[in-house]
Amino acid sequence: MSQFDSIASPTVRTADNLEPSFVHGDQIGVAKQKLADHLARRKKRPNVLIYMMDDVGWGDFGCYGGGVAVGAPTPNFDKLARGGLQLTSCYSEPSCSPSRATLMTGRVPHRHGLHRPPMYGEPGGLKGELTIAQLLSDAGYVTQAVGKWHLGENVESQAQNVGFDDFYGFLSVSDMYTEWRDANFFPEIVYSDARTEWIKNMPFNKCFVHATKGGTSQNVEEVTIPVLSELDEKWCQYSTGFIERMAKDDRPWFLYHCTRGAHFDNYPNERFFGKSPARHPYKDTLLELDEIMGRLVETLRNTGQLEDTLIFITSDNGPHMETWPDSAFTPFRCAKGSTWEGGVRVPGLLYWPGMIDAGRQSDGLFDLNDVLPTMLALAGETGRLPHDRYIDGIDQSSFILAPDGLSNRKYHYYWLTTNFSALRCGEYKMVLTATSDDDSGSAGPGGFTGVLQRYAYARLYNLYLDPKETHNYMTRKLAYVEAFQLGIRSHLATFRRYPPKNVMGLNAPDKRQS
Structure with a gap:
């Protein structure tokens, strides 16, 4: 392979x-x-x-x-x-x-x-x-x-x-x-x-x-x-x-x-x-x-x-x-x-002389x-x-x-915080949710700008041809859809047996130290 x-x-x-x-x-x-x-x-x-x-x-x-x-x-x-x-x-x-x-x-x-x-x-x-x-x-x-x-x-x-x-x-x-x-x-x-x-x-x-x-x-x-x-x-x-x-x-x-x-x-x-x-x-x-x-x-x-x-x-x-x-x-x-x-x-960068080839x-x-x-x-x-x-x-x-x-x-x-956003496999990336990259958008937790965008239809980008992620390739690449959806479903299914955690926000215990 x-x-x-x-x-x-x-x-x-x-x-x-x-x-x-x-x-x-x-x-x-x-x-x-x-x-x-x-x-x-x-x-x-x-x-x-x-x-x-x-x-x-x-x-x-x-x-x-x-x-x-x-x-x-x-x-x-x-x-x-x-x-x-x-x-x-x-x-x-x-x-x-x-x-x-x-x-x-x-x-x-x-x-x-x-x-x-x-x-x-x-x-x-x-x-x-x-x-x-x-x-x-x-x-x-x-x-x-x-x-x-x-x-x-x-x-x-x-x-x-x-x-x-x-x-x-x-x-x-x-x-x-x-x-x-x-x-x-x-x-x-x-x-x-x-x-x-x-x-x-x-x-x-x-x-x-x-x-x-x-x-x-x-x-x-x-x-x-x-x-x-x-x-x-x-x-x-x-x-x-x-x-x-x-x-x-x-x-x-x-x-x-x-x-x-x-x-x-x-x-x-x-x-x-x-x-x-x-x-x-x-x-x-x-x-x-x-x-x-x-x-x-x-x-x-x-x-x-x-x-x-x-x-x-x-x-x-x-x-x-x-x-x-x-x-x-x-x-x-x-x-x-x-x-x-x-x-x-x-x-x-990974460096280990004699062990990792130069x-x-x-x-x-x-x-x-x-x-x-x-x-x-x-x-x-x-x-x-x-x-x-x-x-x-x-x-x-x-x-x-x-x-x-x-x-x-x-x-x-x-x-993206608690939102599953995307999956990459090979040179392709399927995007479901992302932030807008307009820096005039509203500020989110942590001080980052942009608003959350949920796409009605997934977007597919070829990162080798389009590293700026501007050209949705999905219509011409439908053969990949099942492979990516399987990867997403399998990943999200793991959270049923191993539930997620959330320790940030208003509901978190207040254990501050001055």
Whole structure:
């Protein structure tokens, strides 16, 4: 089977609670042998470094067509792309918290319940969920989270209580700490003592924090605008310190490094201010994110851990175009907050020298929910996959490790908050529900513009011929209808046995922490 034949190829469901997948027997054998040889050679299971950026677009890196061409060269990201596997169909959820929870749990938002970002002290939704950090910790991994968390400020959803040994970062999102301090955006607050005091008394944490497993988060420093510009540097130093310490430890580790950049509003570190060819805060920030990635890789190399470490670089969603020009670049339709490709198609680079062949590029489907089962497989811990809940992620270890490996995923499911939106298989995407991409539309939860559109008749787009999703192909492609409807029905049917969750909104328990 080639990737092109995925629409016509059957999948296998190995358990009722697991997503069906392709079974490529030859590449599974190759991957298992590679992992066995690596364990014999290196005497330890692989480390995992996930580098999660905020609102960075699919096209921002040079290897995706951006870089110098859009005013921000990315030499370190581009080098890693040339040295490993570059994914061109890597999918997030439409916004940051749903994506991060999906990566952590291997489950789509309609299962873990975080349909949108929690704001200004709202509780999150990880209570009762099993995370990749917890599962790897149970398997003997040292687990470290650094940077933006944004999965809820309630105690049960904080990093130190969902499997991480240590957390150093902030609990919410960049602009929440700064917008009300900046007279360019909120003069009516900055120039009013009463309103400033009102914001200060709101029950959300205004500092970045530190916490250890099972403990209470302790404030490190209030996040003012000058402090915000230094956070990615502080977090880089914390992560490089962790990597250096782990060089003296026999245990494998999982580092979840989440950057502040490039979420609006960007206040670049003084070392990068005005240094991009674009001379723009967003582009300056991209330079810093690229440099930080280079420093993490160099620390791995200098400590002799690079060959032991799988690196995955991605973004939590597409660009937030409502903040243009303080936003990212995508060649696709629409942006963050939508299920058009521009909202959910994100960069995805996988790098592991000696294990992932250099120079690979694939349009095989890869979802952020695939991270959990894939990392467990690479760690030799597939048996730890939960049996009491539905796991939407698929083990993609053979796709990653086999030369010219094929994706094991047949479908990508698009969810727009609680609405099933679309399904992709092969080069085709069937759309049932979507947002309008008119930024003058009404604002929805999370601050995204556009109004919900339900189509009386499904639309079918060929993403190879029409990446902007403007030409409905349905009338001429009716032969595909049953295949897509079967995929949609099968997915929605899983919610009968494994009911959805909703932890956001007015009915959520109020467990805020100041």
